[in-house]
Amino acid sequence: MNTIPTGINGFDKLVYGGIVRRNSVLIEGVPGAGKTTFGIEFVYRGITEFDEPGVIVTCEELPESLYRDALNFGWDLHALEEANKLRILCTSPEVLNDPEVNIIEEVVREVGAKRILVDSVSHFRNVFSDPILLRRAVYGFCNGLRRLGLTSFLVKERESDGQRDYAFEEYVVDAVIRLENKETPGLHRLRVLEICKTRGQEHIPGKHTFRITNTGIKVFAFEAIAVNSEIKEKDNLVNTGVPGLDDLLRGGLPQGASVAVAGGSGTGKTVLSLQYLIKGAVDYGDKGIFLSFEETPQQLLANAKHFNWDLNTLQQQDLIKVLYLSLSEMEIDETIIRLGEQVKAFGARRLVLDSIYAFLSRIDNIAVLHEKIYFLVSLLNKLNCTTLLISPAWEVESGGKLEVIHSVVQGTILLKSMMIQNRRVRQLEIYKMRGVNHAMGNHLLEINALGIQAFPRLGG
């Protein structure tokens, strides 16, 4: 199949490499959803990265804003025009649909264009009031583009996010991309895109987050990861650095596993996780990343200092990286994708995510949550990065969300704080660890000046 990569960061993963050549793609969405940027980037990347000249047809009043907006992303359209790689056609829908005037064909031949953006086909409605005529016009227009060998992006305005209107265009074109700017729990606006149809090829369904960055669009695509969430190599175990815990795990954590560390506040989750990273770095030379949505790097540094762990030096030595994202800034898909990129770039063998609550609080839909967590866990498994996911206490009422997490991860370690004979005692239980014949039951856990330590219960 002859496909062409759009060149838009992350998008091509959604269509397994690119869109079918000479297909027409409809981009629809409310104003401000990012349709024009999407379309311009398609043409721009074609010229600059794939040597496919392009044409931009706009029916908007003044093209100046187009040049200016493009320049904000560092795309110099004037220069491309001067280099005869690009033509920008400022016209009206009437002219476009005048069979006598073959204006498009002219410019396409001038530069040998392979890509075209038409912004927007909504204006066709202004010319044809009769739906049948309108449909025929659009159909003919698309066919014309195809005949010219063009792969086209057609922009279509949508009045509101509400009920979908009758949209014949969707039947006429080969692919439809819908852009949304939607509200999420926690009053966040989130840019998402969904590929509603692709003719002649496969795509990854569902809503994908994207961001308009200062270098263009970045789609946080959850590409399919071929993983078995079971353990890859049985004898590849990762030492936790927590005395006693490795004994309970019969050696350590399975490499590449994601393990939830669940417990109430003050049960020692952060200390345990810090120790996991620090001992990993110091004793085993493993690089590690601590991604925090809760404590700031300063707080974590101070926390580590209590135990005489020099997190600062480890950071300078490039053994540990502390990343902080405030809850209000983080976007889930973006966080996951960027985390994967960082794990890869840094060469991290260990990761701590403090805490998964950040995900729970954003996603209400259980199925969506499952999808996200599953992707995260699979991604880290593929990257062979052994991960601790700090999680709220087991008992917390979460509407089934915690169960989703515990069902997806390879292991769950529960940290508890109990009253025994009028004394508060910390305990640790390995609730599950796939592929490991771990010790069962509650074991004493202690935090002292040297860190956290588990004392395996005697008698097994």
Place this chain on the structure above:
Amino acid sequence: MKDSDITIKLMNYMFMSMSNTMNQVPFSGQHWMEQLVIGSVQYFIDEYWDDSKLDSKKPVEICRTYLNVMEDVGFLYAKDYRLEESGDSLLMSVKTNKCVYRECCQRTGEKEGLSFKNCIRLGTFQAILRHVLGENNYLTSVDMAADGFCYGKLRPNTQPKEEIVTREGHIIKMAGHRAFLLRQKTYASLMASIRDHAPQILKHVLYDAGYQSGLSLARKARESYPYPKECLQLLLDELTNLGVGKLELVSFSLSCARVKIRCYDSFWADTANEYGHLYRTPQVICDMLRGILAACLSVIFEKEIICEEMVCQSMGADCCEFLALPLPQESSGGRKPHDPRNE
């Protein structure tokens, strides 16, 4: 000056031969070597010495006069020797290649395993001092230094050396006290006998006996050698000469009173290897030497030192090793056996 003189050469050969022979004498070789030198010097004195030539009876003057007499007879140049007083002691230095006895010293010194080194020159001083001052005894020590000089020292000694064994008719004496010789086998049967009759006391007997003998040995040495390390070295040499084994000082810390000593071929380890072990399992057995060393070190450091045998040659080690440390201060003598009647 008269290097070529065959008589000097012959004289050196004679002293070399005597020195070699005395090294094979089981006891007091050094003592007898000194006696040989003193005896031969005495013949010279009888013929050439005149007490009235002395300006004073200070040891340094006596020795200087003696050198002058030797020069007068054409045997040496007195100015080659520097003499000075240092307290009770006399220090002598001479450029080694100016000394007529150098051949003897150098050639016996080259031989390994000689347990003592004699400076004939100092021996002649011992002789003249004894002649003039009577029974006054001097100890000698010499160091052939790398700078080409010999540095000798004479110091008064009031005590006979422990290793000096003498016979007066049927009486044998060690350092003036009566003694008798015992074969290892006899010693072994003595110990086996103690073990059979009273096994629990064996270690205590050996340790305490060692401690007592170590005390008198060390007290005597302490009078002549006030410097702790020097004193210990002398004691180890003396014990080696007595036949307990070859003792070696491994480390010595004056400030911590911490000493590590090794003993090669310990008499006791050898006895165990030769005539059987005294205990059920291989273990350290040189309790007597442990006691001796503890006593010596307690005297030297002037506080109670406790000495442990960490490994023993009888257990297959290359040597026995002793580690000595001061008794902890706070010790109150341990727990008392509990008496239920007091309850």
Place this chain on the structure above:
Amino acid sequence: MHRAYFGVEGLDRNLEQGLSYGSQIMVEGDSGVGKTVLAGEFIKEGLRCGDTCVYVACDEPPTVMREHLLSFKVGTPAYEETGRLVFIDAYEEDGSTEKYVLSDLRHLEKYFTLESEVLRSCNGPRVRLVVDSLSTLLTNLEITDVIDFHRTRLKQLKKTGILAMDIFVSGVLEPRLITITSHLYNFILKMSFNGSRCNPVRQMQIGKVKSQQFTSSTHAFTVSPIYGILVAADTGVHK
């Protein structure tokens, strides 16, 4: 094959082949009868034989054992400095100046972890361990926990070839627990006071579990400040 003895003549005489490293000794006795003195003898003997000795002090501070050994002319500093004698302070809990301190007596797993750590760090070929007294560690605990602890620990000690002496003070633990526990040991020594109140006599009963059979003999003994434990000849007291 190395064999070990107590270092107490009258007792060792009864052990033809001695004890093998990896066996466990249970010493049970009345308070004040001489269990700790026996422990001292056992350690003295171990030090002479080149063993590394670990003493867990539960009923008195470790220094009491140090001074006890010193009173028998054993220079503990030399052995401690060379790592041949190690003390675990299970008495002070807080404010101990010892290198190894059991800070929490309520959890047997913590004791087990500490003991294992200390034993692992002993680098000599043969190790003796004395816990004085283990019964103190086992008070106020669930019987099932105690038995689990025993099984796990003794199995481990056997596996690692440690010669262990566990001291139990009579009357501290339930008789049932003592009975169950005693089956886990290879060698049992009971020490007690006999005779009249005005003229108490110390006795030890040597019990060995050998191919499921238990043989025993009783001996009178005294405690001497110079010689330690002195056992009367075999013709002594019989029950």
